[in-house]
Amino acid sequence: MTATIDFDAPASPSASVAADGSLRRIVRGVPWPLLAAVALFFVAGAIGLVFLVAPDLKPLVFKQSLMRAFSAPLSRGGFLGADQLGRPLEWRLLAGLGISLGAAAAVTLIASVLGLAMGLLGGFFGLTADRLVTVVIDLTWAYPTILLAVVIAGILGPGVWTVIWALGLTLWAALARIVRAQVLVLREQDFVLAAQALGYSRFYIATRHLIPNLMPIVILMATLFVALTIIAEAGLSFIGLGAQSPTPSLGKTLAEGFSFASSSIWPLVFGALTMISLVIVLNAFGDRVRDILDPKGRVPLPGRRLRDAARRAEAALPARAVDRDAVIAVDDVSVAIHGRRGATTAVSDLSLTLRPGQTLGIVGESGSGKSLSARAITGLLPEGLSLSGGRVFWDGVDIAGLPAEKLRDRRGRFVAMVFQDARASLDPLYTIGEQVSESLAAHFPGPRRSFRPKVLEMLARVGLSDPEIFYDRYPHQLSGGQLQRAALAGVLVLEPRVLIADEPTTGLDATTQKKIVALVKALQREMNMSVIWISHDLDLVGEIADEIVVAYAGQPVEIGTVEEVLKRPAHPYTLGLLESRPQATMAPKSPLRSVGGTVPDPGDWPPACRFAPRCRRALAICGTTPPPMELFDEGSGRRLRCYNPEPGAAEAGA
Amino acid sequence: MLEAMERCPVCARLYAIVVRLAYSALVLLLVAIVAFVGLRLAPGDVTTQLLDPSRATPQELAFLRHQLGLDQPIHIQFLQYLAGLLQGDLGLSLITRETVVSIVANAGIYSISLAVTAFVLIFALAIPLGLTAAIWRGSAIDAAVRGISGVMMATPNFVLAVVLINLLAVQAGWLPVAGSGSWKHLVLPALVLAAEPLGFATRLVRTSYLEQAGAQYADAMRMRGLSESVIRWRHIMRNALLPVISLGAVQVRTLVGYTLIVETIFRWPGLGKRLVDSVLTRDYQVAQGLTILLAAVVVVATLVSSFLYRAADPRVRDE
Numbered sequence: 023m024t025a026t027i028d029f030d031a032p033a034s035p036s037a038s039v040a041a042d043g044s045l046r047r048i049v050r051g052v053p054w055p056l057l058a059a060v061a062l063f064f065v066a067g068a069i070g071l072v073f074l075v076a077p078d079l080k081p082l083v084f085k086q087s088l089m090r091a092f093s094a095p096l097s098r099g100g101f102l103g104a105d106q107l108g109r110p111l112e113w114r115l116l117a118g119l120g121i122s123l124g125a126a127a128a129v130t131l132i133a134s135v136l137g138l139a140m141g142l143l144g145g146f147f148g149l150t151a152d153r154l155v156t157v158v159i160d161l162t163w164a165y166p167t168i169l170l171a172v173v174i175a176g177i178l179g180p181g182v183w184t185v186i187w188a189l190g191l192t193l194w195a196a197l198a199r200i201v202r203a204q205v206l207v208l209r210e211q212d213f214v215l216a217a218q219a220l221g222y223s224r225f226y227i228a229t230r231h232l233i234p235n236l237m238p239i240v241i242l243m244a245t246l247f248v249a250l251t252i253i254a255e256a257g258l259s260f261i262g263l264g265a266q267s268p269t270p271s272l273g274k275t276l277a278e279g280f281s282f283a284s285s286s287i288w289p290l291v292f293g294a295l296t297m298i299s300l301v302i303v304l305n306a307f308g309d310r311v312r313d314i315l316d317p318k319g320r321v322p323l324p325g326r327r328l329r330d331a332a333r334r335a336e337a338a339l340p341a342r343a344v345d346r347d348a349v350i351a352v353d354d355v356s357v358a359i360h361g362r363r364g365a366t367t368a369v370s371d372l373s374l375t376l377r378p379g380q381t382l383g384i385v386g387e388s389g390s391g392k393s394l395s396a397r398a399i400t401g402l403l404p405e406g407l408s409l410s411g412g413r414v415f416w417d418g419v420d421i422a423g424l425p426a427e428k429l430r431d432r433r434g435r436f437v438a439m440v441f442q443d444a445r446a447s448l449d450p451l452y453t454i455g456e457q458v459s460e461s462l463a464a465h466f467p468g469p470r471r472s473f474r475p476k477v478l479e480m481l482a483r484v485g486l487s488d489p490e491i492f493y494d495r496y497p498h499q500l501s502g503g504q505l506q507r508a509a510l511a512g513v514l515v516l517e518p519r520v521l522i523a524d525e526p527t528t529g530l531d532a533t534t535q536k537k538i539v540a541l542v543k544a545l546q547r548e549m550n551m552s553v554i555w556i557s558h559d560l561d562l563v564g565e566i567a568d569e570i571v572v573a574y575a576g577q578p579v580e581i582g583t584v585e586e587v588l589k590r591p592a593h594p595y596t597l598g599l600l601e602s603r604p605q606a607t608m609a610p611k612s613p614l615r616s617v618g619g620t621v622p623d624p625g626d627w628p629p630a631c632r633f634a635p636r637c638r639r640a641l642a643i644c645g646t647t648p649p650p651m652e653l654f655d656e657g658s659g660r661r662l663r664c665y666n667p668e669p670g671a672a673e674a675g676a
Numbered sequence: 677m678l679e680a681m682e683r684c685p686v687c688a689r690l691y692a693i694v695v696r697l698a699y700s701a702l703v704l705l706l707v708a709i710v711a712f713v714g715l716r717l718a719p720g721d722v723t724t725q726l727l728d729p730s731r732a733t734p735q736e737l738a739f740l741r742h743q744l745g746l747d748q749p750i751h752i753q754f755l756q757y758l759a760g761l762l763q764g765d766l767g768l769s770l771i772t773r774e775t776v777v778s779i780v781a782n783a784g785i786y787s788i789s790l791a792v793t794a795f796v797l798i799f800a801l802a803i804p805l806g807l808t809a810a811i812w813r814g815s816a817i818d819a820a821v822r823g824i825s826g827v828m829m830a831t832p833n834f835v836l837a838v839v840l841i842n843l844l845a846v847q848a849g850w851l852p853v854a855g856s857g858s859w860k861h862l863v864l865p866a867l868v869l870a871a872e873p874l875g876f877a878t879r880l881v882r883t884s885y886l887e888q889a890g891a892q893y894a895d896a897m898r899m900r901g902l903s904e905s906v907i908r909w910r911h912i913m914r915n916a917l918l919p920v921i922s923l924g925a926v927q928v929r930t931l932v933g934y935t936l937i938v939e940t941i942f943r944w945p946g947l948g949k950r951l952v953d954s955v956l957t958r959d960y961q962v963a964q965g966l967t968i969l970l971a972a973v974v975v976v977a978t979l980v981s982s983f984l985y986r987a988a989d990p991r992v993r994d995e
Contacts, residue, residue, distance in 0.1 A: 160699075161706045163978065164971040166933030172955050173714040176963060180956075249830075253872075256832040257937045261952050273832075280834055294835045301830035402898055405890075434901025447896035449911045450991055451918075464902045496990040513900060 048241070051314040052307065059303045063119060070120025073113070095288055103288045106278060107268070111289055115296050118272035121265065125186050126251035130244045132190030133197060138240060140194065141201025142228050146209055155198065162195040167254055168261075175263040182271060185255050185264045193250065197243045201236055208232055238315040245311055249304035256297060272297055348375040348415070349519055349552045350399060350437070355412030357391075357398050357576075359624060365410065366625040369394045369576045371651060371663075372412065376520065381546070381553040383567030383584070385560055385599065389621035391576035392556045396522045399554070400437050401429060417519075435465055438518040442525040444505035448497040454481070454508045455493030461512050480515040484508070485541055503534035507541070514545055521546070522554045527562070539566060560599055564588050572596045575621055575632035578651065582660030592654055592662050592671035594639045631665070639666045689993070693983075700979045707971040708761065712754050715960045715967075744770075766965035771957060776965035779950055786856060787946035790939070791931045793862060794870040798877055798927055801870075803920065806881025807913075813886065821878060828875030833934060837868045837941045854942045865942040873930045877923055885916040921985045928977035932970050 049057065093104040095111075102111035144155030165173070171188035178184050208214055209232075217227045256273030258264035260280065265271035267278070276297060279290030357369040369391045376382050384392045397403050399414055401421045413420050416436055421429060441447045448457060455477055462473040474493070481489035484507040492500075492508070500508060506526055513521065523542065527535040543566060546553055557563050563570060563584075570587045572580040572595065580593040591597040619636040628634055634644040643665050654662035654671075741747050745756060760767070766776035809821035828836075841864065845853045851860050888894070889912050897907045935948035943949070947966055954962035986992050 157703070157706070160703050160978075161710065163929070164703060164707045164974045165710070166929050166970075166974065168933035168936045169951075169967060169970055172936070172951060172963065173711060173967060176715045176955050176958075176960065177717045253830075253832055257834070257934075260832070260834050261937050261940045262956055263952070276832065276835065280838055283838060290835070290838060294831075294838075297832060298827070298830045298835070302826060305826060305830060400899060402895075404895065430898075430901050430903060432901070433899060438901075439896070439899040441892060441896060443892065446892040449893045449897075449915065451914055451989065452911075460897070460902060460906065461900045464900065464906065496994075498991045499994065509896070512896075516900065 045241070047314055048311055052310045056303065056307055056310065060307050063300050063303065064123060066116055067119040067123035070116035070118065071124055072120075074117055074120055094286070095292075102292050103286065105275070105289045106282045106285065109270070111292055114270045114275050114289075115272070115292060117270045118275045118293070119296070119300070121182065121269065122252050122255055122272040123248070125182055125255055125271070126248040128186045129189040129193065129251045130247045132186070133193040133247050134240050134244055136190070136194035137197025137243070138201055138233065138236065140198040141236075142205060142232060144198065145202040145205025146224060146228055146232065152202075155202065159195045159198055162192055165192060167192045168258065171258050171263050180263045180266055182255075182265045182269060185251075185258050188258070189247075189251050189254055193247050197240065200239055200243070204236060204239060205232060208235055242308070242311050242315055245304065245308040249301050249308065252297060252301055252304070272300075347377055349378055349380075349417060350374075350376040350554075351415040351418070352399060353413045353415070355395075355398050355414060356410045357394050357403060357407055358410035359407050361406075367410065367576065367627075368407065368624040369398060370411075371577050372398065373651070374571055374578065374581065376552050376554065378519075378552055379546070379550050380569065381555060381567045383563030383570045384554065384556045384573055385558060385563050385570060386573035387558060387599075387621050389575075389623065390573040391624075392573045393524050394576075395571075395573060395578075396439070396524055396554055396556055400433060400439055400522065402433065431465060434461060434513075435516050435518055437520040437522065438513040438516060439522040439524060440506070440509050440513055440526045442528050444502070444509040444526070445497055447509055448505065448512075450497050453494050453496055454486075454500070454511075458508070458512045458515055461515050465516060477511075477515060480511045481508075483545065484511045484514065485537070486511070502530050503538065506530065506538055510538075510541070510545075514549070517549050518551065520552045520554065522556070524556045525558070528557070528559075535562075542566075560588065560603060572599070575627050576624060577632060577663065578661075579633065579663045580654075580661070581651075582655070582662075583658050586655065586658050586660050586671075590668075590671040592660065592667040593633075593664050594637050594666075594668060595633050597668050598636075598638075631663075639668070641666050696979065696982065700975055704972055704975050705758075707975065708758065708968050709754065711964050711967040711971070712757060713750070715964050716750060718958070718960060761968070766969065767961040769954075769959055769962045771959045771962075776962055779962065779966070780947065780969065783945055783947045783950050786944055787935055787939070787948060789862060790865055790869060790944060790946060791928075791935060793866040794873075794931055795927060797866060797870040798874045799920070799924075802874055802877035802881055803917070806878045807885055807916075809878070810882045810885035810889070810916075811908075818882075821882070825875035825878040828871045829879075831871065833868050833872060833937055834941050836871050837864070837938070840864055840867060854944075856943075856945055861942075861944075865938050865944050868941070869931060869934050869938045872934070873927050877920075877927065880919060880923060881916070884919050885912065888912045888916040891915070918985070918989055921981055921988060924984070925974075925978045925981035929974045932974055 090104065090108055093108070095103040102115070104110055105114055140155050140158065144152045144159075167188055170192050171184060174188050174191075175184045178187070214227060214231055217231055222230075252272065255264055255271060256276050259271060259273030260277040264277075265274040267274065272293065275289060276293040279287075279293050283290050352372055352374050355369065355372040356367055358365040359368050372395050374382065384395060386392045394403070394407070397407075398409060401409075401414060403409065409422075413422060415421070416432065424432070448454075452460075455474070456470070458477045458480060459470045459473045462476060463470045466473075478489040478493060481492050486492040486504060486507050492504070497505060497508070509526075521542070526542075527538050530538065539562065542553065545551070553566075555563060555566055567584050570580075570582065570584055571578050572587065572593060574595050580587060580591070580596050582592075587596060588600065591600055622628070622632065622635075628645070630646050630648045631637070631640070631644040634640045637644065649663045649665050651661050651663045654660045654667065738747075745753060748756075757767070764777065766780065768775050769779070805821050805825075809818040812818055841853055844864065845851045851863050852858075855861055889908075891912075894907050894912055897911065898904075935946060936952050937948075938944070939946045939949040940952055947970065951963060951966040951970070954960075954966065
């Protein structure tokens with residue numbers, strides 16, 4: 023019961039969930055049989071309450087208001103039988119649902135109002151209020167519901183109201199803790215800061231801006247409170263502190279069924295079935311509501327990892343001519359997302375080569391498939407995705423043919439990857455030194471500690487001066503730039519041939535960005551490493567890359583040298599990207615141009631040219647026949663997927 | 677002062693521990709106040725329990741009140757009670773004439789054996805079950821574990837008690853129906869006490885593992901060529917089991933509440949049953965003493981779990 027709420031719930035729903043339509047989303051998102059079951063219990067409870075308030079109505083529905091005590095089900099006109107006082111069981115259960123759900127509603131009201139108010143008070147009304155609220159919450163925590171019920175029963179005497187107050191006065195603390203934590207996040211957000219700057223009172227901001235954003239969590243906790251009340255009421259009635267005879271609450275029905283089980287088992291059986299099914303339905307409803315309000319917490323179903331039948335068959339074919347110089351060659355790769363409604367292609371027609379020491383930039387808007395393309399190269403796609411076609415060669419070897427253990431060993435030593443969020447890519451519970459050592463321990467024999475000198479050297483090389491200190495630091499003790507250096511150390515200590523950098527500087531300040539870029543370039547030279555740098559920042563990629571792949575809607579649309587692609591873009595999308603960024607050479611006050619619209623999601627791709635609907639230069643054929651990737655410029659080797667390239671590029675290329 | 681803290685991390689940590697201890701003492705004091713004042717709000721006082729008000733003269737009642745110190749202002753009474761508490765005096769049953777300390781001495785061992793058995797049962801089962809379900813997510817095992825824990829969470833303990841008593845005690849005759857005296861008497865109450873928290877803990881462990889398995893650090897480690905077993909056992913597992921530490925305190929709190937019910941069902945002569953009895957017979961001195969004691973157990977468990985968490989999670993250590 024109360025104690026089953028995790029007070030320290032670390033995974034609370036994100037603060038950004040807007041209240042708008044959260045009720046509508048719940049009604050839409052919960053499967054209808056579940057919704058109907060919840061509704062059924064509440065309607066039954068309402069009917070039960072009506073009968074309790076107006077007993078005269080009872081004979082209209084029940085043939086007999088009294089039967090012989092302990093009548094069996096289906097005997098003498100009774101349906102479920104009767105209890106020890108001869109009351110028909112169906113009537114008792116209806117009334118019991120009424121009282122129990124009524125009590126649950128009262129508890130939910132008390133706990134929600136109190137929890138919301140105290141949470142807001144603690145999070146938004148100053149430090150003194152916060153300390154006070156924390157003490158009251160911790161005091162409340164010390165009293166488990168049933169223990170508090172004992173105290174309250176001492177004051178009020180046993181009864182339904184004792185149950186209601188005992189639950190209401192303990193459950194609120196769980197909500198208050200979560201609300202307080204959310205308010206601490208919310209109060210730093212722009213709309214709250216703006217309202218404060220405009221001079222609105224705290225009370226106004228709390229009621230107008232904060233409470234609407236807190237409603238989803240209140241709704242979620244409320245569904246929990248109802249289920250908890252039902253169970254707790256039963257327990258308290260059982261030990262004599264809850265509903266008193268003849269009040270026919272669900273718990274009292276069960277408790278009396280227990281006492282009289284030797285005379286008739288049926289009141290207990292039907293009572294238990296009603297209560298267990300009610301609580302299961304409520305818990306299932308609560309789980310669904312949590313999924314809807316906090317989709318992040320939902321864990322996807324397992325996807326098939328790699329290797330479909332089609333892919334196996336293809337791998338058996340003799341290899342096409344592969345560039346023998348290439349460190350990495352990707353041949354017509356596609357990636358599929360496995361969802362509930364079958365597979366959707368997320369990346370297709372990906373072909374590229376990477377030569378030793380070369381830097382390849384992959385650019386595109388979010389949703390263009392650039393990260394997935396990179397992951398396909400490593401042979402390790404996120405769960406739920408798989409390579410649905412094509413081949414990836416590392417040093418001329420098709421990785422589909424490599425045994426898993428060999429692939430694992432080469433991963434890290436041959437190709438390695440750093441991520442955008444360095445903090446998330448490190449385990450918070452181990453020191454930097456331990457984690458960098460693990461990279462070595464995964465590939466070389468020897469105890470983890472024996473790699474210390476090598477690790478210290480690497481930490482120094484990535485610019486963490488005073489490596490002895492950083493070795494023993496935990497990730498949370500490092501700044502953003504230091505974290506990315508640490509992540510790089512974990513990867514580069516293996517001296518991989520290829521480094522894939524997935525927007526590793528996004529989210530860092532401009533100075534730190536430059537330093538990280540310079541660091542990677544320097545280490546690349548030292549280690550003669552090839553680099554694939556993924557970014558949405560064309561200027562950045564222009565600075566470091568030799569060759570650029572422009573990706574759009576899961577496909578490369580233009581591949582060429584940096585000079586060609588950035589100076590004389592051929593694809594209208596490339597030009598669009600270039601025009602949409604601010605430049606120092608621009609005339610003052612000239613407007614930035616942007617590509618209208620957004621990248622379509624996988625599954626919604628236009629049938630022919632995927633860019634056609636947003637393209638200024640689209641022709642009739644662009645909507646009917648998919649454009650092939652063709653050599654555009656013999657000299658530089660630029661390839662292009664377009665029927666109607668930008669004229670500037672064509673002239674220069676010819 | 678702050679500068680000194682920065683220069684000496686050990687002092688800073690010691691300071692944090694002292695603050696935490698002092699805070700728990702404050703909460704304990706408030707716990708005692710709530711129980712003391714709360715039970716003073718009850719209608720009537722002990723004098724009406726000891727002497728029949730319809731027959732006793734007002735003088736007799738006043739004398740008794742004076743003897744018991746009930747004519748003093750409430751804060752004086754509380755301070756006297758608190759002084760007693762600090763000397764290990766939890767009060768005196770005015771009905772059975774036992775000291776509360778002797779009640780605790782007699783009944784405590786029963787409650788502790790029951791709660792500890794349930795506590796061990798919960799974690800010994802919840803962790804392997806939750807992890808198994810998570811690792812083979814979507815399998816039949818997973819579905820079974822989730823289904824059973826769902827039913828466990830939805831079943832009131834006395835309903836489970838009836839089922840188990842009928843099956844294991846009445847039908848099979850393996851175990852006694854109720855009472856105390858041997859380890860066999862302990863089995864059913866411990867199972868019933870553990871059931872609901874066990875269902876909850878299993879689901880928490882499962883969700884926690886799945887959350888960590890989907891974390892980016894696991895992917896980043898695969899990219900560095902770390903083996904699945906190192907990633908799973910050294911990293912995902914350790915992160916996934918962190919919430920279990922705070923779950924420990926949650927479960928102590930749950931068990932403290934549930935012993936009141938389960939001990940009543942099985943007529944198990946522990947503190948929970950004595951507490952319920954004392955409220956129903958209006959033996960407020962006993963109710964007050966036992967309430968404070970049980971709440972103190974929760975406060976201490978929370979304190980211990982916060983220290984364990986501090987030891988296990990470097991992020992908390994630096995706060």
